[in-house]
Amino acid sequence: MTTRREFILIGGAASMVGLSGGLVWHSGRKTSDTLVIRSAEVPSAAMAAFDAPGLETIFSGDYAALVDLVGQHFAKDGRRVIAAVDHAGALLLARTLRGHAGVRIAEHRLPHRNGQEFNLVIAERGGKA
Amino acid sequence: MANSVPLLPPGHSPASFMGVIKQIEAIIGAEHVFVDTDRLAPYAKIMIPDPDEVHAPAGAIAPGTAEEVQQVMAICNAQTVPVWPISTGHNFGYGSAAPAMRGTVVLDLRRLDRILDFDPVLGTVLVEPGVTYKKLLDYIDEHGHPFWIDVPGPGPIVGPVGQALERGIGYTAYGDHFGHSCGFEVVLADGQVMRTGNGMIPGNNTFNTTKYGYGPYLDGIFSQSNFGVVTKMGLWLMPRPEVYKPFLVVFEKHDDLEKAVEICQQLKLHNVIKNTPIVGHILYQIAQQVRRADVFKGSGSVTDEWVSQYAADHRMGVWAIPAALYGTEEQVAADWKLVKKAFRGTGATVLTDLLLHEDKGWQHAKRQMAGKLDLDEFALYNWRGGGGSVWFGVTLQARGSEARRFVDLAKAILSEFGFDFLGGFMVQAREMVAVIDLLYDRSIPEEMAKAHACYDKLISEFAKIGIGVYRTNTGFMDKAAEIQGEVRREVNQRIKRALDPNGIIAPGKSGIRI
Numbered sequence: 001m002t003t004r005r006e007f008i009l010i011g012g013a014a015s016m017v018g019l020s021g022g023l024v025w026h027s028g029r030k031t032s033d034t035l036v037i038r039s040a041e042v043p044s045a046a047m048a049a050f051d052a053p054g055l056e057t058i059f060s061g062d063y064a065a066l067v068d069l070v071g072q073h074f075a076k077d078g079r080r081v082i083a084a085v086d087h088a089g090a091l092l093l094a095r096t097l098r099g100h101a102g103v104r105i106a107e108h109r110l111p112h113r114n115g116q117e118f119n120l121v122i123a124e125r126g127g128k129a
Numbered sequence: 130m131a132n133s134v135p136l137l138p139p140g141h142s143p144a145s146f147m148g149v150i151k152q153i154e155a156i157i158g159a160e161h162v163f164v165d166t167d168r169l170a171p172y173a174k175i176m177i178p179d180p181d182e183v184h185a186p187a188g189a190i191a192p193g194t195a196e197e198v199q200q201v202m203a204i205c206n207a208q209t210v211p212v213w214p215i216s217t218g219h220n221f222g223y224g225s226a227a228p229a230m231r232g233t234v235v236l237d238l239r240r241l242d243r244i245l246d247f248d249p250v251l252g253t254v255l256v257e258p259g260v261t262y263k264k265l266l267d268y269i270d271e272h273g274h275p276f277w278i279d280v281p282g283p284g285p286i287v288g289p290v291g292q293a294l295e296r297g298i299g300y301t302a303y304g305d306h307f308g309h310s311c312g313f314e315v316v317l318a319d320g321q322v323m324r325t326g327n328g329m330i331p332g333n334n335t336f337n338t339t340k341y342g343y344g345p346y347l348d349g350i351f352s353q354s355n356f357g358v359v360t361k362m363g364l365w366l367m368p369r370p371e372v373y374k375p376f377l378v379v380f381e382k383h384d385d386l387e388k389a390v391e392i393c394q395q396l397k398l399h400n401v402i403k404n405t406p407i408v409g410h411i412l413y414q415i416a417q418q419v420r421r422a423d424v425f426k427g428s429g430s431v432t433d434e435w436v437s438q439y440a441a442d443h444r445m446g447v448w449a450i451p452a453a454l455y456g457t458e459e460q461v462a463a464d465w466k467l468v469k470k471a472f473r474g475t476g477a478t479v480l481t482d483l484l485l486h487e488d489k490g491w492q493h494a495k496r497q498m499a500g501k502l503d504l505d506e507f508a509l510y511n512w513r514g515g516g517g518s519v520w521f522g523v524t525l526q527a528r529g530s531e532a533r534r535f536v537d538l539a540k541a542i543l544s545e546f547g548f549d550f551l552g553g554f555m556v557q558a559r560e561m562v563a564v565i566d567l568l569y570d571r572s573i574p575e576e577m578a579k580a581h582a583c584y585d586k587l588i589s590e591f592a593k594i595g596i597g598v599y600r601t602n603t604g605f606m607d608k609a610a611e612i613q614g615e616v617r618r619e620v621n622q623r624i625k626r627a628l629d630p631n632g633i634i635a636p637g638k639s640g641i642r643i
Contacts, residue, residue: 063504064285088510095174095219096286104167109572117514 035073037066037083042110042118059085067096074103074125081123084110090119097123136187138210138232149208150188156200157192161240164188172218172226172235176518176571178580179604184227186213189235195257195316195360201236202358202633203320211633212236214358216258216291219283222518222566223295224603229637241360246337249274252366253311253337258290258359263502265289269366276366277500279303284502290362294352295600298555298562300497302403302455303367312336313351314361318629323357337363353600354621355635356628367500370455374465375495377480378406378472379446383433385476386536387529389448392471393556394527396452400558401467404498406452408532409553411440414449414490416512416551416568417505430544446478451494509551515570517580521587522564524599527556534594535563542590543567546583562599588612603637610640 036056059066066089070081074097083093090107097103102125110118137146154162163169164187172189173181190212192198205212211228214236218226226235242259247268256265263285266278279299281292292299293310303309313325326342327333340348351357380389386408393406412431415424424439425431440447454461454468472479485491493505510518521539525531532554540550543565552565565587569580581604588598588605592612601609610618621641625632632643 061505061508063507064502067286067504086508086511087514087516088507091176091510091516092286092504092507095171095221095225 033077033079035070035078035081037069037081037085039085039089039118041086042084059083059089061086063089063092067092070097070123074123079125081121083121083123084118085121087117087119090121093121093123136185136232138187138234139230140209141187145208146187146210149204149210152204152208153190153201156204157190157197161191161193162188163190172237175225175227175603176222176516177224177602177604178517178519178569178571178577178584180577181227183231184224184229184603185231186228186235187232189237191237191240193240195241195314195322198236198238198241198316198358198360199320199322202316202318205234205633206318206320206631209631209633210234211636212358213635213638214238214258216294217261217287219287220291220295221283222520222602223600227603229603229606229635233636236358238358238360244268245361247272247274248337249276251338252276252368254364254366255312255337255361256289256364257361258288260290261286261288266500266502275369277301277303277369278366279306279309279500280497280502281306282497282506283504284497285504289364290359293362293364294359296352297600298405299500300404300407300451300494301367301453301500303365304405304555307349307352309365310348310362311338311340311365312361312363313348313359315351315357316360317357318631318634322360325351337365350624353639355638355641356624358634367455371457372461373453373455373499374461375451375453375482375498376468377485377491377494378450378452379478379480380448380450380476381440381446381478382476383437383447385446385448386532388475389450389477389529390527390532390554390556390561391529392475392477393450393452394558394561396468396471397527397556398558399467401454401464401471402452403455404453405555405557406450407553407555408448408450410436410536410550411445411447411449412436412549413509413551413553413566414445415439416549417490417508419512420514421512421549429547430540431549451491451498453498509566509568512549512551513568513570515572515576517569517571517577519567519569519580519584519602519604520564520600521552521567521584522562522599522601523591523596525554525561525563525596527559527561532561532563535596538590538594539563539565539587542583542586545586546579548580548583606637607640 037059039059073081094105094107097105103123105123108120110120169186172186175184192201211233213228213233215226216238238258240259241257243257244260246255262278262280269276279301281297281299293306296307298304312328315323325348326336326339328336351359389408396402454464496503543550548567555562570576588608597612598609625641626643636642
């Protein structure tokens with residue numbers, strides 16, 4: 001299971017985008033089965049190192065669509081979802097996916113320099129959160 | 130299968146509990162039995178102001194059929210392993226999937242997810258507890274049946290059985306969810322199966338059409354209770370109306386509350402408005418649109434003055450009432466005249482879809498009142514952040530003076546602890562349900578302690594003026610039951626002892642134990 005340690009927190013890059021830590025996908029990990037979701041408010045640079053840009057989805061506040069999207073990803077044998085979303089989105093993902101169909105979820109808070117805060121949710125089939 | 134047992138049911142050793150688990154695994158499959166900490170995490174994740182460990186389950190088991198439920202119950206009864214039945218387990222702000230009593234095993238019925246019967250003439254459907262509203266709506270749409278469903282806020286991810294049993298409320302003309310259920314199949318503590326109504330008569334076909342059958346009406350004792358495990362439920366569906374006319378009534382001042390409630394009550398009493406008009410405080414809407422820290426710079430609770438100013442700046446009222454008319458063109462036209470007449474000269478503004486179509490909050494209300502699904506209300510949890518939510522809900526006489534009494538006392542208590550009044554009134558002909566979502570940051574221990582103390586005080590202070598909750602969370606069920614008095618508690622206990630002498634079904638639910 002992907003842990004937060006595998007997201008390298010780079011202070012310099014982070015401050016450029018306003019986050020307390022820039023999130024960079026571990027370069028050695030295969031990402032073709034990974035769905036990346038980002039709230040429109042989360043700067044794209046914060047997650048720019050993902051090497052599967054085609055799978056990135058912008059979350060615009062439709063929570064039902066968010067739950068559907070993630071559910072469908074796992075239903076289609078997707079392995080991993082990484083979502084930088086608001087509190088409510090993270091709360092929903094954690095409660096609708098956790099424990100089901102072998103999917104485990106880790107949540108982390110992601111403070112933003114403007115005082116706002118997002119949540120990072122990592123959901124992965126199998127393994128250990 | 131786990132390699133460690135984190136927690137045990139009362140009176141069990143690791144060996145005895147794992148012996149029970151092995152028996153259950155043999156019936157439902159090891160892949161549907163969870164006892165390791167990681168797998169149990171979803172069942173322990175709560176939003177109410179109690180530490181997780183207070184409600185930590187010893188395990189979770191997910192049978193796939195009613196017959197498996199019977200077999201599991203027989204084992205648990207014989208071995209005295211308490212179980213906490215859940216349907217979809219998303220009872221947010223009331224305890225989610227976690228049990229009232231630490232060490233209980235969650236009986237997860239989500240795999241019982243079949244739609245067993247649908248009658249397109251009588252408008253009845255027979256569902257299992259794991260059927261979600263989304264699944265039901267998809268089924269209706271797929272088959273082109275001319276019916277609507279009625280959904281609560283978390284509609285797509287929860288289901289009608291849990292909603293009806295908890296006596297939840299929705300937004301169409303069929304918003305009384307228990308009232309529109311008909312016929313329960315119940316697995317009793319010893320594994321026997323009973324059907325309510327006339328459902329036990331061989332060949333009888335009124336299980337989902339006739340509520341009362343013969344003799345005592347039993348359905349009610351299986352709601353908000355722990356007397357059995359409901360494995361099937363009949364549900365009545367609302368015929369799709371020829372015309373649906375949603376509208377929004379806006380009052381601008383805090384002091385308009387009494388007037389708003391009284392007009393809605395009369396329109397309900399005379400059956401003009403068919404659904405439940407909700408006299409909602411605007412902060413509930415504001416909280417879905419912005420974060421508190423971004424807009425409110427003061428300390429303590431958000432004040433009435435701040436709300437008035439914010440509402441004025443954003444062209445909102447202080448009280449907003451979404452409601453709807455349903456029926457034929459002629460019926461709706463006649464009712465619409467009565468609605469406009471009722472609000473004329475009161476200072477209220479009556480808005481229709483034509484004027485509101487761009488508004489996101491309105492789109493949500495419009496969908497809800499038509500039985501459509503979204504999760505937009507979850508934006509509420511961004512208001513404070515931190516994932517803390519606990520609902521306080523009471524029933525009142527449907528009078529303006531009662532609404533005022535509720536608001537004044539609730540605000541006084543909330544402000545003592547620095548929390549905000551996010552709530553409203555679901556007005557019926559004679560009664561109304563008043564609800565508040567007490568939002569707090571669960572990641573801050575001091576704030577969680579304050580939320581607990583605040584909720585405790587809400588229950589206590591309202592009890593002093595004769596007002597009790599209509600539903601509560603797993604952390605306060607004993608306290609809410611105490612308010613009902615000793616005789617009521619004893620009657621519940623006698624029924625419990627008769628139907629579940631070992632006390633294995635949901636100990637502590639609604640404060641009921643053997």
